[in-house]
């Protein structure tokens with residue numbers, strides 16, 4: 415693509431200049447389409463520039479500091495030219511529009527691949543990606559630039575699975591870092607290195623102890639984040655969500671007190687993510703490299719040139735056997751054609767919802783044949799509420815939505831039965847999605863045979879067992895799931911049968927009913943217990959608690 419350069423090719427201020435990349439564009443040369451990502455500080459759009467598909471990053475500019483930041487990022491980006499770094503093809507640096515135009519990387523970012531599409535990488539793929547990423551970082555460091563936000567979400571993949579390091583929003587010249595750090599502390603009272611980003615959780619877990627201690631970032635802090643990232647690529651597990659002892663890190667990571675606790679543990683107790691296990695077949699050299707990268711003492715961490723040499727040796731020794739095949743376009747981008755016999759390649763993304771829906775049918779009757787429920791039988795004197803329902807969901811500060819819900823007014827085609835549920839996914843959406851598919855089906859088959867509370871109890875237990883079985887059989891036979899991946903969810907449901915409301919929950923969630931504007935807790939959050947409560951229109955409530963066999 416040869417883009418027309420309009421002289422003088424500078425930004426509005428004259429501080430950014432390039433000989434090869436246009437810094438202002440005619441409005442007719444580009445069109446922006448739908449947003450592909452909304453960050454705290456920018457929106458990224460799919461777009462077309464001179465007939466070619468590109469990604470446009472439009473920073474949210476609300477203060478003059480944001481504008482300064484745009485110019486700084488543009489100066490930096492227009493100097494970078496490396497195959498492992500996201501390529502800037504143009505910019506528009508004049509009012510009213512400030513935008514970066516990047517080459518479009520079809521396969522999205524690595525965090526999406528691992529945690530949204532829930533695909534696993536082969537060891538060969540990880541080493542290949544890691545080696546290219548290391549070269550990109552070595553290039554940056556040799557220019558005196560520290561990236562300061564290395565993490566899977568900032569690594570974009572093209573259709574050949576080649577990584578391109580992105581997001582230079584925090585990058586700085588090493589020589590300026592001291593000053594930047596002082597200024598940031600003065601202006602915000604907050605340390606540098608991602609703390610000021612609104613979605614700081616995503617970044618916090620990649621931060622080196624010295625950065626958490628508010629010391630100055632160095633190249634070795636990038637090495638630390640690189641180590642955490644490589645381990646995540648191998649395990650497929652978000653750092654620290656795998657530590658069971660970290661009491662439900664999923665939930666608590668979103669609360670500031672645990673950010674502090676995690677910070678303290680990383681800094682003073684040497685807490686690190688769980689290292690990829692040798693059972694995954696990871697070469698010991700790579701495991702040792704990761705551990706040296708995340709050493710508490712920056713001086714003990716290898717430099718990027720050492721890392722590149724070590725990875726080159728691994729590549730030459732054929733540690734990536736089979737990787738060439740794995741990195742074909744088919745095995746990754748066009749999911750429909752994945753060879754699922756090769757457990758090491760990217761797998762077809764799983765549809766846990768339909769998988770869950772299949773279960774009750776396999777185990778019981780088909781839903782079509784389900785007999786009508788006993789409870790719907792006549793009692794025309796009973797008051798039956800008219801139910802209206804709606805839902806709203808937002809994923810908050812997480813990068814992806816892990817929660818699911820379902821709404822079945824007139825459940826099973828019965829006028830006076832309604833069933834609703836919310837599932838809060840942990841370590842991915844798989845369990846929540848599966849349960850949203852399975853739970854209503856199980857309940858439908860159980861309701862005609864037992865009381866509503868008994869049916870709810872059994873539907874919960876059966877869903878739990880079905881998910882475990884499915885996970886285990888996929889682990890064992892199809893090899894599509896990593897051994898140390900333990901997805902889960904909490905669940906809360908409300909079943910209305912005529913004039914009675916039955917609520918059930920498992921895990922740390924509970925139902926609250928509003929009666930004449932007054933909140934009344936119906937169920938209690940419990941762990942390892944299933945809590946069922948029945949409440950009728952006379953204000954009577956009856957509670958039952960069951961231990962679940964896990």
Ligand SMILES: Nc1ncnc2c1ncn2[C@@H]1O[C@H](COP(=O)(O)OP(=O)(O)OP(=O)(O)O)[C@@H](O)[C@H]1O
Pocket residue numbers: 450451452453454455456457458469471500516517518519520522523567568570580581582583611613
């Ligand atoms: N060139 C590109 N091709 C394809 N997708 C892209 C491209 N650039 C960005 N994206 C998508 O947009 C997301 C956000 O981009 P980037 O990290 O640069 O923005 P950001 O505003 O810094 O986001 P955040 O604050 O969430 O880190 C990326 O993770 C990726 O999914």
Ligand SMILES: [Mn+2]
Pocket residue numbers: 453567568581
């Ligand atoms: Mn980013």
